[in-house]
Every structure is written in C-alpha cells, then in structure tokens.
Amino acid sequence: MKTLLVLASFLLLAAALPTPKSFLHGAQVFRVVPKTEGQIHYLSGLIKSDHYDFWTEPRAIGKPVDIMAKAFHIPQLKSTLLKLGLKYEILVSNVAQQVEALHMANEKARAKGTKAMDWTSYHTYDEITEWLDSLATDYPSLCTVEDVGTSYEGRTMKLLKLGTGPATNPGIFIDGGIHAREWISPATVTYIINEFVQNSDTYADILAGVNFYIMPSINPDGYAYTWSNDRLWRKTRSETGTPGCRGADPNRNWGFHWMEAGASSNPCSDIFAGSVEFSEVEMQNVRDQILKYQDTLVAYLTFHSYSQLWMYPWGYTTDLPSDWQELDSLAQDAVSALTGVHGTSYDIGSSTNILYAAAGGSDDWAKGVGNVKYSYTIELRDTGFWGFQLPPEQIIPTGEETFEALKVVANFFLTPRKE
Numbered sequence: 001m002k003t004l005l006v007l008a009s010f011l012l013l014a015a016a017l018p019t020p021k022s023f024l025h026g027a028q029v030f031r032v033v034p035k036t037e038g039q040i041h042y043l044s045g046l047i048k049s050d051h052y053d054f055w056t057e058p059r060a061i062g063k064p065v066d067i068m069a070k071a072f073h074i075p076q077l078k079s080t081l082l083k084l085g086l087k088y089e090i091l092v093s094n095v096a097q098q099v100e101a102l103h104m105a106n107e108k109a110r111a112k113g114t115k116a117m118d119w120t121s122y123h124t125y126d127e128i129t130e131w132l133d134s135l136a137t138d139y140p141s142l143c144t145v146e147d148v149g150t151s152y153e154g155r156t157m158k159l160l161k162l163g164t165g166p167a168t169n170p171g172i173f174i175d176g177g178i179h180a181r182e183w184i185s186p187a188t189v190t191y192i193i194n195e196f197v198q199n200s201d202t203y204a205d206i207l208a209g210v211n212f213y214i215m216p217s218i219n220p221d222g223y224a225y226t227w228s229n230d231r232l233w234r235k236t237r238s239e240t241g242t243p244g245c246r247g248a249d250p251n252r253n254w255g256f257h258w259m260e261a262g263a264s265s266n267p268c269s270d271i272f273a274g275s276v277e278f279s280e281v282e283m284q285n286v287r288d289q290i291l292k293y294q295d296t297l298v299a300y301l302t303f304h305s306y307s308q309l310w311m312y313p314w315g316y317t318t319d320l321p322s323d324w325q326e327l328d329s330l331a332q333d334a335v336s337a338l339t340g341v342h343g344t345s346y347d348i349g350s351s352t353n354i355l356y357a358a359a360g361g362s363d364d365w366a367k368g369v370g371n372v373k374y375s376y377t378i379e380l381r382d383t384g385f386w387g388f389q390l391p392p393e394q395i396i397p398t399g400e401e402t403f404e405a406l407k408v409v410a411n412f413f414l415t416p417r418k419e
C-alpha cells in the first residue's frame with residue numbers, strides 16, 4: 001500500500017512537471033517593425049510584463065523586434081499588436097520544432113566529433129571548463145587558468161589569462177554566455193581562445209603586447225539549464241522568493257544606474273533586474289575580476305546573440321559618452337574587418353540611433369565604474385532566421401569573422417608599441 005502511495009504521488013508529480021518541450025508546444029515568434037516612437041514606447045512597456053519573451057529588444061524605429069508568445073497568449077498578443085497598428089509576420093511558426101531540430105543537429109554533430117572540444121558542435125559547461133583546464137596544462141607559456149568563484153548552484157567559474165608579455169601590458173577583458181540561451185556566444189569566445197593558442201606564432205605580436213582576460217560562460221547555471229530543461233532560458237537560476245519564478249537578468253543586474261530604465265522589478269519577468277544591484281553571485285565574480293585588472297584594462301567585450309550589432313554605451317540613457325567618436329571609430333574598423341571575411345553585415349549601435357534605454361548592463365558598468373574606455377556589447381549571428389537556434393555549422397564562420405574583428409581591436413592597442 002505504501003509503495004502504491006509513493007508511486008501514485010510520484011506519478012502526480014511527474015504529470016505536474018512540464019516536459020522540456022511541452023511548454024513550448026504551440027509557441028510562435030512574431031516579428032514587428034516599429035515605425036513610431038509611440039510604438040517603441042509601448043513595446044518597451046510590454047517587455048516588462050511576464051506574458052511574452054522578447055527574443056530581441058525594441059531599439060529604434062525600423063529595427064525589428066521578435067516576440068515569442070506561448071500558445072495561450074497568442075490571441076492576446078495579436079490583438080495588442082493590431083490595436084497598436086503594428087503589422088506582424090510570423091518569424092517562427094513552430095518554436096518547439098525549431099528547438100528540436102537544433103537539438104538533433106547538435107547531437108548528430110557531437111556524435112561525429114572525435115575530440116573533447118571542437119567547433120563543429122555546441123558544448124556543455126563542464127566540457128568548456130575541462131577544456132580550459134587542459135589549455136593551462138598544454139600551453140603553460142601562453143595561458144593560465146584560475147578559479148574565480150562559484151555560481152549560485154555551485155559550479156566553478158574560471159578565468160583564462162592569455163598573453164606572453166608583462167602584467168602591465170594593456171588588457172582586454174572578454175566574456176560570453178551572460179544570457180544562457182545565446183549558445184553561439186561561448187562557442188565564439190572559446191573559438192577565439194583556440195585560435196590564439198593553436199597559432200601563437202602567427203599572433204606572437206598580439207600575444208606579446210596585449211593580455212587577454214577571458215571568461216567564456218559567465219552564467220553557468222542558466223547555461224546548464226538550457227541543456228537540461230529549457231533551451232530558451234535567459235536568466236540566472238537563483239531563488240527570487242516568488243514561487244515558480246527563478247533568476248534575474250544578469251545583464252540588468254550591474255550596479256551602474258541600476259533599474260533606472262528598461263528593467264523590471266517583477267521576478268517573473270525575463271528582464272528582472274534582481275532584488276538589488278549585483279544580487280547575482282556570478283556577476284559579482286565577473287565584476288571582481290574586472291576590478292582586479294582594472295588598472296591595465298583598455299577594452300571590454302561582452303558577446304551576445306542575436307542581431308549582428310556592435311554596440312557601445314550608454315545603455316541606461318540615450319546620451320552619448322563624451323569620447324563616443326573614438327569608440328565609434330574603432331567599432332567601424334572592427335566591423336569592416338568582420339564583414340570582409342564572409343560578407344556578414346553588422347549595424348554599429350550608438351545611443352544616437354537607439355530610443356529604448358536599458359540600465360544595468362555589463363558594458364555600461366565596465367565603462368562607467370570600471371573605467372574601461374572601449375566597452376562593447378556585440379550581438380553575434382544571425383538576424384533572426386535561426387535566432388538562438390543557430391546551426392552548429394555556423395560556429396566556425398562566426399568564429400572566423402569575429403576573430404578578425406578582435407584582431408583589429410587588439411592591434412589598435414598594440415600600435416604605439418610598434419616602432
């Protein structure tokens with residue numbers, strides 16, 4: 001009898017938990033292109049609710065905004081858009097199917113892989129960190145790896161230092177994976193590391209003249225959750241005190257003009273800024289590393305997807321930093337090198353053409369508090385055809401073009417050293 005009771009309660013529990021795909025069944029992604037400031041304003045209000053999942057955020061007139069609605073909310077979204085006078089197209093008609101297709105493609109590519117780490121498929125957090133450790137053993141003259149804290153769920157976070165010159169060399173801080181579902185980000189950051197260590201002779205000048213401080217996956221719990229439960233999870237996985245609603249948006253959590261614009265105080269929202277600034281331990285860990293190397297840091301690059309955008313502060317306001325022309329000029333050069341590889345076009349996003357402000361981003365903090373002059377947020381491939389489900393065949397081309405852009409940034413700080 002007791003066994004039966006246990007079995008019955010287990011079955012009830014199992015029925016109550018959604019399977020990884022069931023909650024996406026019937027979900028669709030709608031693309032709208034705002035044409036007025038009023039429409040942008042309305043959309044930036046809608047993003048704060050917890051009804052919809054904005055795959056891309058409202059930024060400016062004429063720039064597409066992709067909104068995922070679950071089956072239950074679709075009629076409501078359609079009527080809201082209609083009332084706003086916003087025409088929509090269905091960007092993804094079957095989200096569950098798209099997620100499944102990427103899953104199958106990645107599993108197939110993983111089965112073919114012969115090495116523990118490669119760039120023909122996406123890799124788990126544990127695979128990435130094990131690979132980082134192996135680099136420290138295999139290339140001791142080029143890099144070191146340090147444990148720099150643990151995540152909310154206890155995963156070790158690692159920082160890789162890359163460079164052959166003195167610690168006083170100009171430093172470039174790079175991170176990836178702040179938003180869990182943006183898989184191309186850690187894949188690209190690890191590609192960059194691999195390119196440097198495999199071809200250190202080719203890049204001897206850069207490695208001797210610049211130090212890189214790299215954290216490829218700074219939201220480990222969220223990333224692990226995208227593998228185990230919900231491929232489209234964005235936030236961290238901390239308890240919020242609200243049942244059923246976990247995690248904060250780590251890119252709204254940084255302590256510079258925190259919560260002043262474009263962030264939500266609702267723990268169920270995808271842009272929940274956290275209960276206080278730096279509530280998320282993972283962001284504290286990254287912040288502390290930036291502060292540790294602050295004296296030498298000249299650039300901060302944080303990789304997201306998708307949209308193909310190279311952006312610089314400010315995010316919290318539509319005002320520009322006083323040195324924006326210098327940031328813009330380097331961004332232009334980096335993007336032009338990027339486009340030269342495979343023809344991928346990027347927009348350079350400055351506050352001048354962005355109407356929607358969002359505070360608490362890591363790039364704003366790096367510049368505003370960390371005093372890192374050249375601070376950039378880069379939204380990698382694509383422009384929405386695959387979105388977060390970018391096929392594994394695109395990892396290498398994305399890595400190749402992004403690496404060329406990074407070389408431009410690194411060489412920029414090297415130039416004075418070349419006599």
Ligand SMILES: [Zn+2]
Binds near residue numbers: 178
């Ligand atoms: Zn992102």
